[in-house]
Amino acid sequence: RIDIHRKENAGAAEKPITIHSTPEGCSTACKIIMEIMQKEAQDTKFTEEIPLKILAHNNFVGRLIGKEGRNLKKIEQDTDTKITISP
Incomplete structure (x- = not known):
């Protein structure tokens, strides 16, 4: 839905x-x-x-970012994107 x-x-x-x-x-x-x-x-x-904005539950943002930002950097590298997470 x-x-x-x-x-x-x-x-x-x-x-x-x-x-x-x-x-x-x-x-x-x-x-x-x-x-x-x-x-x-x-x-x-x-x-x-064309930006795509996603709302993520605060409990999951740490996992998304990863230690020292490694998960987020890997996603950006693998997908050739720039991802920004608001504080």
């Missing part, structure tokens, strides 16, 4: 999207959402990178 929170952020440039599924289902949904956003960007000549 995918929820787009339109009412909470009426008029905002960005809208939170919540995906409820297994990890595999969430990954597939994210991939499809990004493909749609890329197509829209091409169709409208949008030239900037």
Whole structure:
């Protein structure tokens, strides 16, 4: 199930999207959402990178970052991305 929170952020440039599924289902949904956003960007000549923002529960952020940031650095290297985690 995918929820787009339109009412909470009426008029905002960005809208939170919540995906409820297994990890595999969430990954597939994210991939499809990004493909749609890329197509829209091409169709409208949008030239900037398309950011994807994810909310992670605070209990899991430490594991994501890893000791001395190793996990996060590896993900960035493996995927050729820049990932920022807000304090």
